[in-house]
Amino acid sequence: MIVEVRSYRIKPGRRAEFIRFFETRAVPALRSHGMKVIGPMLDVENPNKFVWLRAFPSLEDRDRLKEAFYEGELWKNELEAFAMPMLDSYDVILCETSPGCVFDAAQEES
Numbered sequence: 347m348i349v350e351v352r353s354y355r356i357k358p359g360r361r362a363e364f365i366r367f368f369e370t371r372a373v374p375a376l377r378s379h380g381m382k383v384i385g386p387m388l389d390v391e392n393p394n395k396f397v398w399l400r401a402f403p404s405l406e407d408r409d410r411l412k413e414a415f416y417e418g419e420l421w422k423n424e425l426e427a428f429a430m431p432m433l434d435s436y437d438v439i440l441c442e443t444s445p446g447c448v449f450d451a452a453q454e455e456s
Contacts, residue, residue, distance in 0.1 A: 376415065384398065
């Protein structure tokens with residue numbers, strides 16, 4: 347499995363607003379495209395940061411699903427314009443799970 351560890355730095359004072367958007371609009375849209383989402387996880391030391399995970403069966407699936415999402419009408423015409431002005435920056439670490447990886451949270455969602 348391919349997992350993106352995504353770390354977002356939100357503009358000061360806007361994390362609660364971004365989290366509401368993320369949970370109510372972004373997560374359902376990502377899942378509707380077949381992506382597994384775990385999060386958000388709030389940084390306890392930085393009130394302007396949060397982390398979330400996005401998982402894909404393979405690199406090929408990642409490319410296909412991301413293209414479908416980011417080239418889609420919902421992202422281009424609505425979500426992007428709402429989300430991006432609230433972000434200062436973001437970082438993505440692309441990982442592959444090892445054979446012994448335990449992913450209990452993802453199994454609970456299924």
